[in-house]
Amino acid sequence: MRWFWIDCFIEFESGKYAKAVKNVTLAEDYLHDHFPGFPVMPGSLMLEGMAQTGGILLGEKNDFRHNVILAKVPKISFHSWTYPGDTIVYTATLLESRDEGGSVKCMAHVGNRLIAEAEIMFVHLKSSSPHFEKIDQKNFVFSTNLLSILDTGRAGDGSMANDK
């Protein structure tokens, strides 16, 4: 399984906000263990989806010059379940962006139903930092080709491949 917890962006306003979607499907292994007979999207993975949405929003503002790392979740609350067949829309709004890092507020909705809301903080870590090697690559917002999400639905020449 790849570490992609959003499928594509549907709105993106540089330095302000971004909306990404995640389609929940029974083909995903973890839903059969979480929980047997009652498949619901784990909260931790929704948080990851919110962090990927917000992290790319923050990174894009600085042309992806920084290594953006999920550092802290000061607040998160879950209000409702998400089931297979649901389309989750993550809306991230940039709260702070400065040299050391930034923060976003992120909401998760299925239709009009509010599923979760969180505040997420990121730090910018220099590749030369002694801490750089010690960090699990999964904490890096832009590793593992994550940025290819920005190209979802685009043909090779950059044009939209369908009528999205």
Next chain:
Amino acid sequence: MPTTDEIYEKVRETLVDALGVDDDEVTHAATLIGDLGAESIDFLDIVFRLEKTFGIKIPRGELFPENLASADPSFASDGMVTQQGIAELRKQLPYAGFDRLIQDPKVENIQDLFTVQMIVNFVEAKLANAT
């Protein structure tokens, strides 16, 4: 310009939000790391929140300088902060109270200079300069 008490109340709310501590844990003398459990990333979070709450700008390192103890070998000897070290810390942390560190100048006590009162003093000076 808000009064010192008003500033203190807002600083208290800020720390409750940033550190997830209870209201009554945040006292004037409480140390951020020892008493309130702040970690390095929390300092950035606190700076973000103070800027928003008070409408001020806090440049990097101004409130919470980095690498305080490692600046110069003459600042510490045998695990104790030297006179020279204290003088340097006073320069870097003009809003901190030094009584406790002077009584017990162990290097590991440097972190106790970061108190709730230090933030209140800092914000008060920042607001006074702005008006």
